Amino acid sequence: EPEVTQTPSHQVTQMGQEVILRCVPISNHLYFYWYRQILGQKVEFLVSFYNNEISEKSEIFDDQFSVERPDGSNFTLKIRSTKLEDSAMYFCASSVFDREGYTFGSGTRLTVV
């Protein structure tokens, strides 16, 4: 069964450093998303991406965050200057259409120290 692949599975970074989280969505999917889940809290929407541009972003997704689809397969989330409160599980998801169930990756656990 096709799956969304995320790397790395766990990343530890120092506060103020830049991090790039990587995702390979399912090949025929057109819509791409990033969500995050702080330990013990709800899964929160960050950004959706379609046709090589951001279609919606949340209040969390400020100027420190950016997304990119550098080639036909990868989808990345960059955090320019990490803060302690950025520590969370970050999930990438993809879907064929924007109304149907999305397939989530296994996540990247980001720990900012």
Next chain:
Amino acid sequence: EDQVTQSPEALRLQEGESSSLNCSYTVSGLRGLFWYRQDPGKGPEFLFTLYSAGEEKEKERLKATLTKKESFLHITAPKPEDSATYLCAVHGSGNTGKLIFGQGTTLQVKP
């Protein structure tokens, strides 16, 4: 503001003891209600999408139903392997791919 509330927060069942999980929602024009299963340290695993009141979907021991205000996930004769956190999410109108998640119900099924 779109909102999703799940109850109970935690549920312990004996193997074979059927029960239901509740998801109450408020959204300005529902485009879809989703149920996911999440195992510890893993990403949400898609179970069902429901689009309109009265709709029902089944998968093995799970059955999801939808009304205009809430959804239920019925678990019939659960097994220990059904132990997980079950997440409900809504996709409201006017959004582009944004899902609003509830806090989840953590189910533990004891043998």
